[in-house]
Amino acid sequence: MSNRIEIHETAFVTSTYRASEENISKDIYAKLWNNKKTDQWIADYAETVSRHDPFLHCLRNRYFYDKISELAKQNQIEVLINFGSGFSMYPFLLGEDLINIEIDKPDIVQYKKKRIQELQSNGQLPSREIHYIGTDFNKDYEEKLISEINAIKKDKTSFILIEGVLFFLNRDDTKRLFQLFGKIQNSGDYVGSVSYTEAIEEVSAFKKLISFFEEKVVPNERFEYQTISNSFYHNIEGYRLEDHMDCFELAAKYASHKKQMDREEVLDENMYLLKKQ
Ligand SMILES: C[S@@+](CC[C@H](N)C(=O)[O-])C[C@H]1O[C@@H](n2cnc3c(N)ncnc32)[C@H](O)[C@@H]1O
Numbered sequence: 001m002s003n004r005i006e007i008h009e010t011a012f013v014t015s016t017y018r019a020s021e022e023n024i025s026k027d028i029y030a031k032l033w034n035n036k037k038t039d040q041w042i043a044d045y046a047e048t049v050s051r052h053d054p055f056l057h058c059l060r061n062r063y064f065y066d067k068i069s070e071l072a073k074q075n076q077i078e079v080l081i082n083f084g085s086g087f088s089m090y091p092f093l094l095g096e097d098l099i100n101i102e103i104d105k106p107d108i109v110q111y112k113k114k115r116i117q118e119l120q121s122n123g124q125l126p127s128r129e130i131h132y133i134g135t136d137f138n139k140d141y142e143e144k145l146i147s148e149i150n151a152i153k154k155d156k157t158s159f160i161l162i163e164g165v166l167f168f169l170n171r172d173d174t175k176r177l178f179q180l181f182g183k184i185q186n187s188g189d190y191v192g193s194v195s196y197t198e199a200i201e202e203v204s205a206f207k208k209l210i211s212f213f214e215e216k217v218v219p220n221e222r223f224e225y226q227t228i229s230n231s232f233y234h235n236i237e238g239y240r241l242e243d244h245m246d247c248f249e250l251a252a253k254y255a256s257h258k259k260q261m262d263r264e265e266v267l268d269e270n271m272y273l274l275k276k277q
Pocket of ligand 1: 084
């Protein structure tokens, strides 16, 4: 393959992954983003890095889908704010009462908004309240973003989701994001986050992933292959860690019928659920 993949194009990859086992991911709309170029990337990646990623992404989606829908049903959250939302389809999978704020790079949100409107007007997607905000987490964005979010959210309860993003950011930009979360949320609100722990650096599939990225992916302005220790999540000011699961635990919960995966071949991501104190 001649063209290199841009970071935002990874959003097509994760949606295609989620479409691979709908019974696990529960994402019946992810397939709307499928395309040939992404299928070629996925085939290449499966051969050179790991063949388990589609399944792992279905587990990841399911974990957050279950958590968010449970909290929404209990009237604990009114607004879902998705940072680095890519082509996530949570707004359509969750109830119509939920207000959705989707934040990603300006090109991605513009493209998504247009495509969603087309899919809604031809009846392929139900109507939902979705606000799209274009931002680059590498830049100086906080003040503007806080006022844009507050204008929509007001003092409603919220769930912030950041999945599939932190790997691409550096530690300073990550800390800035979590500080921003603390500023826009109130006591009782939630954050769902996904990252690799430093243990992954010893795993063969991760070494292959780094080589794949170095060869084939165009980096962000301040790109890092960020891994984050569990202690980071235990020490976020104003938040308490409520839940933490890795992919092996999720596989045992949602797909116990499947054969066990070889740890050296698995890019094991960790899911964290934090509650504002
Ligand atoms: C692997 S995709 C994940 C998308 C979605 N969260 C999911 O799980 O399917 C990574 C997303 O992070 C976004 N992203 C990466 N770096 C970013 C940055 N510096 N500012 C804003 N968005 C960024 C990309 O545009 C892309 O949509």
